[in-house]
Amino acid sequence: MTQTPASFLPFVKPEIDEETIAGVVDVLRSGWITTGPQNQAFEAALSEYCGGRPVRTFNSGTATLEIGLRIAGVGPGDEVITTPASWVSTSNVIYEVGATPVFADIDPVTRNIDLDKLEAAITPKTRAIIPVFLTGLPVDMDRLYAIARQHKLRVIEDAAQAFGASWNGKRIGAIGDIVSFSFHANKNLTSIEGGALVLNNEDEAELARKYRLQGITRTGHDGMDCDVLGGKYNLTDVAARVGLGQLKHIERFTEQRRKLAHAYFTGFEGSAAVKMGMGLPLADLVNSNWHMFQVTLPLDQLTISRAEFMEQLKQRGIGTGVHYPAIHLFTLYRERGFTEGMFPHAERLGQTTLTLPLFTQMSVADVARVCRAIDEICTQYAK
Numbered sequence: 001m002t003q004t005p006a007s008f009l010p011f012v013k014p015e016i017d018e019e020t021i022a023g024v025v026d027v028l029r030s031g032w033i034t035t036g037p038q039n040q041a042f043e044a045a046l047s048e049y050c051g052g053r054p055v056r057t058f059n060s061g062t063a064t065l066e067i068g069l070r071i072a073g074v075g076p077g078d079e080v081i082t083t084p085a086s087w088v089s090t091s092n093v094i095y096e097v098g099a100t101p102v103f104a105d106i107d108p109v110t111r112n113i114d115l116d117k118l119e120a121a122i123t124p125k126t127r128a129i130i131p132v133f134l135t136g137l138p139v140d141m142d143r144l145y146a147i148a149r150q151h152k153l154r155v156i157e158d159a160a161q162a163f164g165a166s167w168n169g170k171r172i173g174a175i176g177d178i179v180s181f182s183f184h185a186n187k188n189l190t191s192i193e194g195g196a197l198v199l200n201n202e203d204e205a206e207l208a209r210k211y212r213l214q215g216i217t218r219t220g221h222d223g224m225d226c227d228v229l230g231g232k233y234n235l236t237d238v239a240a241r242v243g244l245g246q247l248k249h250i251e252r253f254t255e256q257r258r259k260l261a262h263a264y265f266t267g268f269e270g271s272a273a274v275k276m277g278m279g280l281p282l283a284d285l286v287n288s289n290w291h292m293f294q295v296t297l298p299l300d301q302l303t304i305s306r307a308e309f310m311e312q313l314k315q316r317g318i319g320t321g322v323h324y325p326a327i328h329l330f331t332l333y334r335e336r337g338f339t340e341g342m343f344p345h346a347e348r349l350g351q352t353t354l355t356l357p358l359f360t361q362m363s364v365a366d367v368a369r370v371c372r373a374i375d376e377i378c379t380q381y382a383k
């Protein structure tokens with residue numbers, strides 16, 4: 001076991017208040033611990049947050065993406081366009097429903113799917129698009145939906161990282177086609193594990209409910225029927241209670257994250273690291289919820305690898321992460337025909353990206369400490 005300093009700064013840490021902890025205890029004592037009243041309350045609160053659109057909870061953001069595709073009618077023979085710069089879940093679900101992922105490279109500035117390349121990747125087989133709002137930065141929603149309308153494509157927004165983000169003053173989730181959120185422990189709003197689908201109408205919401213739990217309805221023979229092939233994706237009431245407790249704080253969470261992101265930009269201004277070529281994210285302090293703050297390391301100017309750089313930060317009491325290696329270079333994807341060089345921007349991002357600490361209970365002084373440590377390491381290990 002390696003020793004870490006007492007003041008270790010992790011790259012992420014959820015903030016759960018005492019009221020939520022007490023609420024979870026109440027649920028545990030209530031006699032009903034799986035999907036029930038807390039889920040109903042969580043769905044109602046999420047729906048209100050999303051401008052009154054129907055919302056159904058699930059036990060993961062991966063489940064919501066997969067069921068979102070099924071509700072959109074995506075299946076064998078269909079192509080779905082997405083980005084290779086995401087968590088592998090985004091494209092695994094496309095295979096899961098029997099369809100084929102088609103990747104379009106990212107725009108190196110936004111690090112989100114390049115909408116010109118997306119448009120160029122459309123074929124007669126294209127049925128849907130899964131845009132990913134990486135680190136909580138939305139894509140150009142006006143352009144995205146103009147493309148979708150023109151080509152009659154469904155959109156399943158992978159907004160796993162974008163709860164609390166907005167587009168031109170409208171909340172992500174309150175606009176768009178099908179929207180998929182994740183409430184994994186590291187996300188801006190967490191239910192430990194979990195997710196939610198924002199849907200267009202009650203028919204889609206009912207279908208989501210069926211897909212969530214074995215396709216069961218309360219009609220039919222002996223008071224029950226099963227008319228679609230559903231799975232087992234329901235959220236527990238313990239988890240829903242955690243999510244409800246988080247939702248109260250979402251505006252403050254987002255505000256604090258924007259403040260910390262701003263502190264990073266200030267801290268890196270004129271820094272040795274930036275002079276050496278370290279890349280910063282797009283400075284959007286309006287739409288993005290700053291789920292993560294990611295830099296790209298100037299590895300060609302350094303004598304150490306990214307792993308060694310991370311180890312140097314760890315020795316200084318700073319935790320970091322890598323989100324994410326390009327999906328198409330994973331073995332499963334190589335076996336299905338993807339190769340190196342296909343999506344150079346996503347590949348380069350995957351090789352050089354580093355996620356710095358950013359969570360609600362962090363301070364501006366913590367950010368300054370991270371910036372100083374990065375400069376120190378860059379200077380010490382400059383070629």
Ligand SMILES: *Cc1c(COP(=O)(O)O)cnc(C)c1O
Nearest residue numbers: 060061062087089160161182184
């Ligand atoms: C977290 C995440 C998912 C998957 O969510 P889970 O709740 O972990 O299943 C999908 N896409 C992106 C971009 C994510 O960050």
